[in-house]
Amino acid sequence: METLKSNTAPSAAMATIGFSEIVLMLLLFIFLWRLMRENWHKSSLPTNWPFVGMLPGLLRNAHRLHEFATDVIRESGGTFELKGPCFADMDMVVTADPANIHHILSRNFSNYPKGPEFRKIFDILGDGIFNADSELWEIHRKTTMSLINHTKFQNLLEKSVWHKVEKGLITVLELVSKLDVEVDLQDLFQRFTFDSVCTLVLDYDPCSLSTDLPYIPCEKAFNATEEALLHRHILPESLWKLQNWLQIGKEKYLSKASKTFDQFIFNCISMKREKLSKTEESKGQEEEFDMLTAFMKAYDKENSGISGDTGKFLRDTILNLMIAGRDTTSTALTWFFWLLGKNPFVEIKILKEIETKLQVKPGQKWRFFNVEESRKLVYLHGALCESLRLFPPVALEHKAPAQPDILPSGHRIDQNQKIVLSFYSMGRMETIWGKNCLEFIPERWISERGGIKHEPSFKFPRLMQDLGLV
Known part of the structure; x- marks a missing residue:
């Protein structure tokens, strides 16, 4: 019996080791095959791996997050479902579709409060307006x-x-x-x-x-x-x-x-x-x-x-x-000034407009311009709006529905599922802004009458237009 035990124990151990090695080799083969397939097809879409989902692709592109999101959204037709690890609640929908954004921020706004998830991430803001x-x-x-x-x-x-x-x-x-x-x-x-x-x-x-x-x-x-x-x-x-x-x-x-x-x-x-x-004694004076x-x-x-x-x-x-x-x-x-450095002809037009409409000559000492005077600078306003389109200060926003919903794109959204609205990507979609969407063209904001075009809020969020005006 002792001899039998000594002979069978190593065999069982070898069988166990062999099986583990086979599983490891199989997983490695799948990983390399999927990686090579991505390179062959040159797809921007991240691979959905077992257990970890699309997290590796997300982390690999963390240094270029907005560009990565834009590539993925563009290839997905405007909306993409991101799968997170099975052990983490990270599944989310990322969209730059104007119809979806209009639905979330306007038409069905009451179903998309900030919610507890938003407050978790932005806990540093406490009970502030955001x-x-x-x-x-x-x-x-x-x-x-x-x-x-x-x-x-x-x-x-x-x-x-x-x-x-x-x-x-x-x-x-x-x-x-x-x-x-x-x-x-x-x-x-x-x-x-x-x-x-x-x-x-x-x-x-x-x-x-x-x-x-x-x-x-x-x-x-x-x-x-x-x-x-x-x-x-x-x-x-x-x-x-x-x-x-x-x-x-x-x-x-x-x-x-x-x-x-x-x-x-x-x-x-x-x-x-x-x-x-200290100033309570002088209450009679207008503060x-x-x-x-x-x-x-x-x-x-x-x-x-x-x-x-x-x-x-x-x-x-x-x-x-x-x-x-x-x-x-x-x-x-x-x-804005980075774009002016890349497009000096726009800077020349802005300076010419200031010189003409505000009567400011080159080399003249700067003076105060109030809001009403600034409204005369239509080309400058258009250049600011164009800069905000390409590089919105609020590049993304995330929402979560209080109740299940179906977006205009057809995507089903579960209760409290995270939805990321990518305004950065929206400004780079050919389907929204045309084939020259990556170019800095202030004229796209100027109407035939010489005024500023006001784009719909679901195409160019009102916040961006307000910032441009300021």
């Missing part, structure tokens, strides 16, 4: 939106932005020109918009856009936040939550950014409270309008968000406005 649904949205409509649309805010906006252009942006650019040194325009625009939005919503100018270009932790925290939030769209929720718990990777920098925002905003609020307490004071008066105990903490709700509101004002405008300006 995370708002139902009752929370109603609070922001009565306060945030009301203040932004107020005449006093519009006047403050013009005054603050021009002051920063004159004393900050032009001063730095003149020095750089005099010294004949290179400068990162994106960094300057981010500093410009950061200072401007802080002045608007916090009544405080951090002066990050000055000749010595100081390091301001809060200003740099926005970049870390953007990168981390983008990666949360790519990685399985369990993975980025694990990174957050371990405080590694981009989640580590997101946590640091959140603390930096808190410190900066709460310090500004404290300074404002102290300033208000100058500022957003922070208006928010502090509006956010009483009844307006304290979901958390019930008035201080946190004020912080969330301000941070949302800072992100909106800093990132969208700086991104739009950066791409």
